[in-house]
Amino acid sequence: MNCLQQGRCRQFLWKGGVWLEMRKTRKQQSRLKMATTPPTTASAKQAAVTAKAERIVQRVKDHHAMGLEANTEQIKNGTTTEELAVKKGLDSGALRRFKLFAKSYSAEQLVEFCMLRRLNRLPLHWGYLPYLLTIKNPVKRTEMAANAATNGWSPTRLHAEIRKLEGRPPGHGRRVELPKNPTDAIQQIVREGNLWLARAKKFVGELDSIRDRVKLRHAADQLELQQLAKFLAEVKSESARLEKQLTSPPRPAKRPHKKGRRRKPRS
Numbered sequence: 181m182n183c184l185q186q187g188r189c190r191q192f193l194w195k196g197g198v199w200l201e202m203r204k205t206r207k208q209q210s211r212l213k214m215a216t217t218p219p220t221t222a223s224a225k226q227a228a229v230t231a232k233a234e235r236i237v238q239r240v241k242d243h244h245a246m247g248l249e250a251n252t253e254q255i256k257n258g259t260t261t262e263e264l265a266v267k268k269g270l271d272s273g274a275l276r277r278f279k280l281f282a283k284s285y286s287a288e289q290l291v292e293f294c295m296l297r298r299l300n301r302l303p304l305h306w307g308y309l310p311y312l313l314t315i316k317n318p319v320k321r322t323e324m325a326a327n328a329a330t331n332g333w334s335p336t337r338l339h340a341e342i343r344k345l346e347g348r349p350p351g352h353g354r355r356v357e358l359p360k361n362p363t364d365a366i367q368q369i370v371r372e373g374n375l376w377l378a379r380a381k382k383f384v385g386e387l388d389s390i391r392d393r394v395k396l397r398h399a400a401d402q403l404e405l406q407q408l409a410k411f412l413a414e415v416k417s418e419s420a421r422l423e424k425q426l427t428s429p430p431r432p433a434k435r436p437h438k439k440g441r442r443r444k445p446r447s
Contacts, residue, residue: 229301236305237294243306244290247282250275280313289318293325299332307335311342320345369422 246268253259261279265272285293296304308328315321324345328338359365 233297233302236303240294240303240306240309241290243278243309244282244285246270246275247278247280250279251282254279277310277313281309284313284318284321289322292322296325296329298329304329308338311335311339314342315346366426 250259250261250264253264254261261275262272265275268275294303298304304325308325312321312325315324324338324342327333327341333341359368
């Protein structure tokens, strides 16, 4: 084994008219690498989390300031949302949400909202606010925001909890168009069933990838599991009902009733 393989190659440097030997072992090289490479310590991770939290808070504050400006322009100059949206290069729907955000949250409430932290030590981002703004009561809105931060809810979970709190049924509220004939009904069931099945496979695959990292489930997770079991039982029941309708023999046609004279009851 030569010196290069052992990590002890002899190097010389011409300095001051003489050759100086520079022997660097692997330990010396590793120390030099550690000195030149910034270590990934807890303080560095904390600094990265702090920087990300500041960006999230700044974005929320910018949206609030944009809503205040839009409300002021509408009161003073009568500028509509669409006109200001074109001027600022924004979507009119997003600007309406900014205006509602500025009307619903005062300066003190904005500070309290930005101080909330989730389980990952990050604040609630803008994705939570469109759902929180649907709550008219400011006290309940503050409580739901605090619950979302404390329990680590995602915006989707927060939306579901808000609908549950207000007693609204799940779904988007869009009216379902009923099929006109049995063929269209079966095709619609297959089409929407395939869409749901594809999403379910994707979500189950994601759960399989994080199964080893999950340690304990909270009481809320247990409740979600109960709801999922109930949903799967209903799917199985409806599937069996549909299969019975498709495989059962057709019913015999009823004979038309002949109209005749009624017999008078005997006295």
